[in-house]
Amino acid sequence: MFRWPSSRTAVVGIAIAVSVVCCVLPVAYLLTVSLSGDAFSALVLDARQRGLLFNTALLGLGTALLATVIGAPMGLVLARISLRRKALLRLALAAPVLLPPYIVGLAWTYLGSSTGWLSALSGRELPLAWTHSLPAAILVLSLVFYPVSMLATEVAMRRIDGRLEEAALVVAPRRRVIRRITLPLAAPGVFAAALMIFVLSVSEFGVPGLLQVRVYTTEVFTAFAALYDFSRAVVLALPLLLLCVVVAVVAAALLGDRLVASRRSSGTRSVRFDEWRRSATAAAIAILLVALALPLAVLLGEALGARSLGAVLADSGAAMVNSILLATTGATAVVSVAVWLGYARARSVGRLGQGVDILFVVLFAVPSTIVGVGLIGLWNRSGPFGVVYGTDAMLVLGYLARFIPITALALAATTRYVPVSHEEAAAVSGAGWLRTMRRIVLPQMRLGLATAWVIAFVLVFGELGVSVLVAPPGEATLPIRVYTIIANTPSSHVAALALLQIAVIFVPLAALGAAVSRREAR
């Protein structure tokens, strides 16, 4: 006899179905196409492909290394040194990861141009070959992604049970305790973050595209968007997809349950390094100057030459409004699906839960241009699928595909702050699951949900790799607009638009920061 599913099964089931359609199907489609074609040829690399693989791997390795060198010590600083206004400092140090990478790349090209600040300071022109090069791309991406390493290191250091360090302090001096006990215990988290940075950088499209570095993502884009060669795009996508998936699986396995675990194991005070406060403050300020203040100042310097802000807005006002509307819709859609996936993950245990974590990380690691090509292959056809293709819904599908997995992981961690016993108590009191969620669980996750929405908004607003492929003709988001006018528009105009984009990103972030401050003050 047919029985209606419980409300929990139905809601979580719908969320899973949406995420399968948006995140899994495009990748599965690409894999199927490549395997049904001459898949073997995709994996036997010709000289051109080997060059691409070398450049891509070098970009990933270089960025992972440099970002870790910058970020991991800062994580140590935030975890173990008492600093004034630490919450604000953490927010400022983390801010670069929220800047669209291609905008930082844009600032870099202005900085290193013949009329840029570096040339003015050094008294001679920087060669274009260096400004637009693989090392430059590594530098730019490291300045964007170091917060990933910083935050992961801070979390890893804070998770270390203080008693393990105290037990060592009884027999060894502090430097030795740090070297032999603290750092080895934090190492898996730091290494996993480095792997994630590797994946993020080899998946990046905007910066290598802007700095004319030939890597897989730019070649996939060129094959599809410039040469209209879908099969070549698929062939190029396969090695990159495999590389990202393998590295993501290793990273997720290394992190294990820590991806969604939310509490420290002990309240014992950890070993502190307050005697390094001055040098730590100086290092933090130096990083902030280079990674945040310098790009903004360079863009501001360029933008001051714009005819007028009115003219800039008149040219790109539609794209700006379109972007804000799409980002609002996209972030809401992403959080609406991810909250139930996060709930299901938080309440699942054992190998199933860890398997889901790995799947989320792998799906997040799929490069944006590959997601774009997969979505087009899947939806660009006659029949009901064709109704969606060519509309703004494709952009929303792209946002869902890219950001559901990472948002779900974040919300799983938030859900774990709500003890299961709270749900059980509500159930015993006679409340159904939906009522329990609405009245008991979700209200306790308010700040986490708001944070997830703001982060999703920022990510969606700056999204370029998928958008540039799936946007309907004539429809442009602000990132697409900025990216496509760079070559043939005065730099002052482009810089002004980039600054406007940053301003829009920082409005919800500032609101969130104020909400967090109010909560901490209480």
Add this chain to the structure above:
Amino acid sequence: MSTPHLAIANISKRFGAHQALDGVSLEVASGEGVVIVGPSGCGKTTLLRLIAGLDVPDAGEIWMSGTQVSARHRSIVPPHARGIGFVFQDLALWPHLTVQGNLDFVLESAKTPRASRGPRVHEVLSLVRVQQLSTRYPHELSGGEQQRVSLARALVGQPRLLLLDEPLSSLDPALRATLRDELARLRRALSLTMVYVTHDMEDAAALADRVIEMRTGHIVSMTDGHKRDERT
């Protein structure tokens, strides 16, 4: 009169609004076993952490073998130079090191020559009867085995003072009784000076030369352990 091994003079410690210790004084003679009992939050663990140098006192002094090791708001001798072994309540075995590695770290930190470390580790593991577990990691051990390894780690550096913070509290009664007897045997065999914190009177009866009772940051009584044993 000979210098006490440990002398605590008028020690106080406050955490925010909570006065954890308030003018506590205590002397422990060399080879003496002192058991501190009292309810949760009475200041037992705080006292142990001050002796180890993991916290500094707000007032008072701590002396070891005639040398001042702690003063007001100041640690004069760092924890690793005080010659102590510490068994933590949750054992705090380092999860990324094997049993041998856990013990080896102590000897390496004490600059013990490499050649003599292996035999010493084996000797101490044999003493606590877990010599066959040297290549295992902490998560591969049972609760009782972890307890023994933790004790071995505290003993391997030949400490002049052994501090134990409710080391048996997480064990079932049978295992607890076994390990309590083992600890008493080791203390006699090694003539250890020991400060043992517990809220269990059976531990106190088995291990104490002297039982000190604490309440709300004060010492409220000191009893000869054997007399107490006879009373109970």
